[in-house]
Amino acid sequence: MDSAVTLSERITNTKACVIIPTYNNHKTLRRVVDGVLHYTNNVIVVNDGSTDTTKEILSSYPQVTQIHITKNRGKGNALREGFKKAKELQYEYAITIDSDGQHFPDDIPVFLEALEFENRPVLLIGSRNMNQDDVPKKSSFGNKFSNFWFWFETGNRLEDTQSGYRLYPLQFIPNTLFTNKFEFEIEVIVRTAWNGIPVKNIPIKILYDPNERVTHFRPFKDFTRISILNIILVLITLLYIKPRDFFRSFKKKSFKKFVRENILESTDSNSKKAASIALGVFVGIAPFWGFQTAIVIVLAVVLRWNKVLAFAFSNISIPPMIPLIIYGSLQIGALFVTSKAGLISGNKTAFELIQNNLTQYVIGSFVLATVTAILFGITSYLLLSFSRKLSK
Template identity: 65%
Template sequence: MNYCVLIPTYNNAKTLARVVEGVLQHTPNVIVVNDGATDETGVILAQYPELTVIHLPQNKGKGNALRIGFEKARELGYEYAITIDSDGQHYPDDIPLFIEAAKEETAPVLLVGNRNMAQEGVPKKSSFGHKFSNFWFHLETGVRLPDTQSGYRLYPLEAIPKKYYTEKFEFEIEVLVRSSWRGVTVKNVPIRVLYKAEERVSHFRPLRDFARISILNSVLVLIALFYIKPRDFIREARKKSLKQFVKENILESDSSHKVKAYSVALGAFFGLSPFWGLQTVLTISLAVFFKLNKALAFVFSNLSIPPMIPVLLLSSLKVGSWFVGGSVLPEGGEVTKEYILNNLLQYVIGSLVIAVSISALLGVLTYLGLKIRDRRGN
């Protein structure tokens, strides 16, 4: 494989030489990014002329160092980059594990080292952050990984994003999630890990960095719910014929009758509600969040097709007039700006009442219909 090993480092003079020498036993293709270190890092690196070294004048964070390292690796023609931390917790002898695992894949794969976080010596804050990160990654991508925080990784350089929005510790979360969204397979590789309190220098600032990571995860979840999930669903639906889509995703799905009924009700509610232009996004996003049948919800969110729009508008205005008053049709038959403003509340209330009523009715009918279908089948 055409790969290099990328080592970002900042004030890890105690362990840097050991890590570099261990890596050089496996490959001469090594890039080290000195992220503005103020200790003996520069002196140590000068002892290894075979390395490709990038000295940054100022410390800007691990994410920035990795991004610059990726750019250099592409410039030198490498297809993969294995990143290893310079604090000594990773074993360079595990490099072949990444190479062999990557060779087994037929498509681009991003491999993350899977550490044993239950072993003795693992800091409690590391164990908590490990579980926290795994939860958010699954919520954002739908992919389950036992370890999403390890910095020991193999990156397919041409498949991962080229531009990023973060440059500190949260960068490793961003690149993992956005690579998965791009269709890159993300897997774990079992690795060993060494924690020596007397050697390890952590630059993680619990309050500030945890806040940055939380903000990033919040943004990623919103993007996943309102863009990525609907996008992936529509792409999948387009790959199938209508008959295949109905058969596989609706009639013969593994969803229970109750889930299917809720899915129909959800889709019908947004299809009849005054969320013009947002029905599909809201429906699929909430279907994903509540683990409902996305196909059923999507189909019933399209109840407000063009021929039905005049009927729904008039019905909403009529029902709304029962609650807040107002006329159904404008005087003289001309729809003016004044008429729209005066009757907007009337329309919104009416459409929501209709949406709730019809969605509940369709949900109940769906459940009963599926039950009757089962009895006839038996």
């Protein structure tokens, strides 16, 4: 009992609480609540519109903070309500544990010890042994599916992304979350990782008792909702997150460090480096204004080329170069269309000429981008090959 008291004090000093979302799990709810109370009284139970005896069971726990939602709205909504109450009570961390009996409250110390070891804001997910004989195959498949998309969206590999046994840093998860059901637990970890907070697994025990366990996961509906969420997250990843993170890291490098690490010492082959440079030049000149960074990073990721080089050379369209690029595009485009803009002169600005001769500009721009990209690619390949020979 002394160890439990000590742990209770540590939980209080950490400003942590335990949140138990529940919906029609009256068979196991009492056992879970009693198990958690053995370690701490900082407990919030969210009754998500249960229609069984959940409310009667909770009436015997006056020491527990309770939220009763009149109509079932989904686990995600229940967790949001729990997080909101936890913040109101000045908690900084929340451990969430399912009420269906699959999680062991005696793993609470594992979360606390991992948090103390990290000594920084971190989101911890209990990693289950999905190879146990009693683990349903659909759960194992769903977890692998979720793990893959979490890696694609964040670059972080985890063994288990679907476990509901977690520790959340309340001040560092997004303030606004949009999903209400099981997909909430995917949204929150992906968006927290996007905010720069480490998301890690820690080992936990798991119990799948078919006689007690009640699952509210609807395979078709919920899997569809999760798939739609992942489509949205992937699009955001490719069009915003990866370009944002890449641009941030690129800005931190000096030009000398960039040349040394990303051109001279890069392990990429000369052909891949040259292709990356050509890609950057093409996207930089082509009429993709406003989307050049996103496009070049996405293409470099998909093609597995050098993202740094592609991004760097996409900046060929810096302000001093823009008039020359526009002029060259219009002049080249004039070779392919009958209406010619002529020289950039007189009272019209370059952008007015583009507006009045859009087809000419677009065609000329793509031709100029292609030719220039080929020249840059060939030249850079020859220079890189020559540099490598000199270094031998």
